[in-house]
Amino acid sequence: MTTTQSPTAHTRSTSSRKGPMRENVLSRSAAMLIMGVFTIYFLTPIWWLLVSSTKRLDQFTSTAPLWFTPDSFVAFFDNIGRLFAYNDGIFGQWILNSVLYSGVGALLGTLFAAMCGYALAKYRFRGREVIFNVVLSGVLVPATALALPLFLIFSQIGLTNTYWAVFLPSLVSPFGVYLSRIFAAASVPDELIEAARLDGSGEVRTFFVLGVRLMSPALVTIFLFQFVLIWNNFFLPLIMLRDQALFPVTLGLFAWNSSIGQNPDLRLFVIVGAFVSIVPLIIAFLSLQRFWSSGLAAGSVK
Amino acid sequence: MAITIFVVPFSLLFIAFYVVPIGFAIYQSLLTVEREGTFGPATQVFGGLVQYIAVFQDGPFWESVGRVALFGIVQVPVMIGLALLFALLLDSPLVRGKKFFRLAFFAPYAVPGVIAAIMWGFLYSPTLSPFSAVTSNIAFLGAELVLWSIANIVTWVYVGYNMLIIYSALLAIPTEIYEAAKIDGANNLQVAMRIKIPLVMPALILTAVFSIIGTLQLLAEPQTLRSFSTAISSTFTPNLAVYTTASVPNYSLAAAFSVVLALATFALSFTFLRLTQRRAFAS
Numbered sequence: 001m002t003t004t005q006s007p008t009a010h011t012r013s014t015s016s017r018k019g020p021m022r023e024n025v026l027s028r029s030a031a032m033l034i035m036g037v038f039t040i041y042f043l044t045p046i047w048w049l050l051v052s053s054t055k056r057l058d059q060f061t062s063t064a065p066l067w068f069t070p071d072s073f074v075a076f077f078d079n080i081g082r083l084f085a086y087n088d089g090i091f092g093q094w095i096l097n098s099v100l101y102s103g104v105g106a107l108l109g110t111l112f113a114a115m116c117g118y119a120l121a122k123y124r125f126r127g128r129e130v131i132f133n134v135v136l137s138g139v140l141v142p143a144t145a146l147a148l149p150l151f152l153i154f155s156q157i158g159l160t161n162t163y164w165a166v167f168l169p170s171l172v173s174p175f176g177v178y179l180s181r182i183f184a185a186a187s188v189p190d191e192l193i194e195a196a197r198l199d200g201s202g203e204v205r206t207f208f209v210l211g212v213r214l215m216s217p218a219l220v221t222i223f224l225f226q227f228v229l230i231w232n233n234f235f236l237p238l239i240m241l242r243d244q245a246l247f248p249v250t251l252g253l254f255a256w257n258s259s260i261g262q263n264p265d266l267r268l269f270v271i272v273g274a275f276v277s278i279v280p281l282i283i284a285f286l287s288l289q290r291f292w293s294s295g296l297a298a299g300s301v302k
Numbered sequence: 303m304a305i306t307i308f309v310v311p312f313s314l315l316f317i318a319f320y321v322v323p324i325g326f327a328i329y330q331s332l333l334t335v336e337r338e339g340t341f342g343p344a345t346q347v348f349g350g351l352v353q354y355i356a357v358f359q360d361g362p363f364w365e366s367v368g369r370v371a372l373f374g375i376v377q378v379p380v381m382i383g384l385a386l387l388f389a390l391l392l393d394s395p396l397v398r399g400k401k402f403f404r405l406a407f408f409a410p411y412a413v414p415g416v417i418a419a420i421m422w423g424f425l426y427s428p429t430l431s432p433f434s435a436v437t438s439n440i441a442f443l444g445a446e447l448v449l450w451s452i453a454n455i456v457t458w459v460y461v462g463y464n465m466l467i468i469y470s471a472l473l474a475i476p477t478e479i480y481e482a483a484k485i486d487g488a489n490n491l492q493v494a495m496r497i498k499i500p501l502v503m504p505a506l507i508l509t510a511v512f513s514i515i516g517t518l519q520l521l522a523e524p525q526t527l528r529s530f531s532t533a534i535s536s537t538f539t540p541n542l543a544v545y546t547t548a549s550v551p552n553y554s555l556a557a558a559f560s561v562v563l564a565l566a567t568f569a570l571s572f573t574f575l576r577l578t579q580r581r582a583f584a585s
Binding site: 027028031032034035038039041042043045046048049052060061065066112113115116118119120123125131134135137138140141142143144145146148149150151152153168169171172174177202203204207228231232234235238239250251253254257258260261270271274277278281282284285286 | 322
């Protein structure tokens, strides 16, 4: 709606009798135009990546960049086969590493954050507020500021260039504790915990049977949030890892991309690899999107 | 007893991988390297605030801080503004096919920063881009525009994510409020400006704070684009400066950079939360 009419009832009744119809069509078209233009903006790069990964290296600049060629289908599978075969299958190893770092890291990280947030919401104990405030400050500490000191500490104990160097620091999710606390306070009623207690259920059992179930939308959100954080983390693996076999897929593609200058064949693998590495994420994300919404709402509407 | 089981695992990890590194960074930043004579063995000795004096005299570091500050002043409001606009449109009766738009706008969030930078690096490239008619005439990767080309990448990735946070907040507003406003004769725009935006303010603040933190941490995108553009120096952003300094290796100075950067981030986010007078983070 574009008019700024006075909100009193009688001016409206005179000015908007035939207004709304025209106004509606106009503002509806404007709204759809905005959404349409930005859809192109958001999807074109992904479309380009899809199309490019169906080109052979010599077709890259010689064919239409945003449309397929007649042998695209064959070329696509050929490219993927070559990608996974290149350099003794290092790409498959990178994908596996990423899944391991992110999957296991996010799973354990969510569990620890949920237990801590649940305790902060549901029990009164000394130091509760102190813990919560320290964790909240943790949310505001930039993770990249920790990468260098972590490297220095890990190099003292000889843990750099190992799986642990990237895996262990990823287990900490202050934001997860914050979200769990809010969600536990709102969705796990004290009466239920009390009832479980009367039934003779231990506190830890109550958490796993009752708490986890009631908090599940928030837990999925924390898991996804942490998963993406670890999957996208760049500074920590960059600074910690030298052995290519330990790289997550982002660092591996970065390394390939940085050496296109010396080895132009790598361009193909960078593009196909980038496409292969984002497809599972996009699918996982889009299918779990409603969890994002509910969990994030709990964190921000508060 | 149960409380211990719940709290201890997280607390131990938090201490080991948050508190101790911060302490160690501060400790390392207070050291300096000393040599006996010109060629003697190097030893680390306590140097007081020597490294911090070096930080404040380091021109390239402060240029990089100025660069990300400029980036943040422009990019964060543009991104949050767009996210708010999309969220309001999705929440209005004006748009059809909401589900499709929500998915399409959110999809780029699944693309990691490194990969987004690789994709856009090709798209910006004067020769390899599908839009080479444009990119061969405008130097997106040249010294003048490259900062804004990076801003575009960051915006492309994060708008949909921020949109979703704001949209979720909009969905949580009880509809009775709108009915009351309609009876008072408010139109859609007025409802948006006077009711919806104030009510989603906590979500806007949350997204803004995370964006400020993200801006100061910029690393993956500029570092990746360096293979496409010579205009990005090894100290283009503060974190690149940290990385470059640590690779020298000058750990003490790099640690001092990290400490200054962390303090600046913390202070900025905290001030922003205070200034907006909302308790987005309070429980």
